[in-house]
Amino acid sequence: MTELDFDFLRVLLQRRSGLFLSIEKRYLVESRLGMLCRRRGIAGITALVVQLRTSPASDLEAAVIEAMTTNETLFFRDRMPFDLFRDVVLPEKLTANAESRTLRIWCAAVSTGQEAYSLAMLLDEVADRFAGWTIEILGTDISVEVLDRARQGLYSQFEVQRGLPIQLLLKHFRQEGDKWRLSERIRDMVKLRQHNLLEPNHQLGQFDVIFCRNVLIYFDVPTKARVMAALAERLARNGAFILGAAETVIGITTTLVPDPQHRGIYRDAASSPQARRPTFPTPAETSSAFSSRKIARP
Incomplete structure (x- = not known):
């Protein structure tokens, strides 16, 4: 993943979901979106970004947001x-x-x-x-x-x-x-x-x-x-x-x-x-x- 790819994804995620990613979270992007690419048969994150640029507001964009959203929860959390x-x-x-x-x-x-x-x-x-x-x-x-x-x-x-x-x-x-x-x-x-x-x-x-x-x-x-x-x-x-x-x-x-x-x-x-x-x-x-x-x- 290039710097430009990461910057594009950071802006996209913040604009569409509010999620703010610091530079320290780059590993998380590579890990989660790498799995998404493999599931969808996309060559890699750079290829993913190319598709996102050409097809904004697509189901792929929604899938990226899904992949990056943290869903940690439990019953009666913090009581x-x-x-x-x-x-x-x-x-x-x-x-x-x-x-x-x-x-x-x-x-x-x-x-x-x-x-x-x-x-x-x-x-x-x-x-x-x-x-x-x-x-x-x-x-x-x-x-x-x-x-x-x-x-x-x-x-x-x-x-x-x-x-x-x-x-x-x-x-x-x-x-x-x-x-x-x-x-x-x-x-x-x-x-x-x-x-x-x-x-x-x-x-x-x-x-x-x-x-x-x-x-x-x-x-x-x-x-x-x-x-x-x-x-x-x-x-x-x-x-x-x-x-x-x-x-x-x-x-x-x-x-x-x-x-x-x-x-x-x-x-x-x-x-x-x-x-x-x-x-x-x-x-x-x-x-x-x-x-x-x-x-x-x-």
Whole structure:
């Protein structure tokens, strides 16, 4: 791969996906796109670049973005955001949205679905509290390939061992050979669709809760600011915005500010902070995701 090839790919990936590649990531480009070339019978990365130059916005370009996207995820990743969702966000929404009886949740960059399905399992544990409500959980990702995997809800032994409590594994999964299939009931709670965070999102509507975790770390500062501004526009007044443990809004946007009472939650700066206390406990082993269906009382 020549310097010109690498520069072209860096610009393409940042423009189309927001992914910022430093010079130190050249080895990653060579490794991942080298495999793509072999699968497609392309002579090498230089030949790949030639095809990309002559056929912009092609399926090959989409395949390059797919190959370079990092899809690391696991059930109940980092735990604390899910505890906040269960102990802080759900109780406050139970009160704040009592009249509309609706709850909308967006998991941006959902990858193979573990985050959204973790939230769905949490909601399932408190379904009686939300009987008659319309609960919507949306999971989006730039990668069509990982969304297809998420829809299948089929995970390896390694994947279900990473963060998923044994009680939830036995309750919501069935074994199929050496893999585990998530129940159709939990999968039906989550709607999955392809969406690029760099593209307009107004068609998605407003959300009471937005999870956008461990994706902004791959963007440069201007791209982070652009994405954060777009996401903040989708957050309903007094909604909850949750980032990854290594991410922050400080220096990126003034539209969202840290919740002074609950570390890890960010709020619309225009909304006045309110005291928020948990009103119902759930076992530490529980977790849940996004849905667009009525939750019936068990």
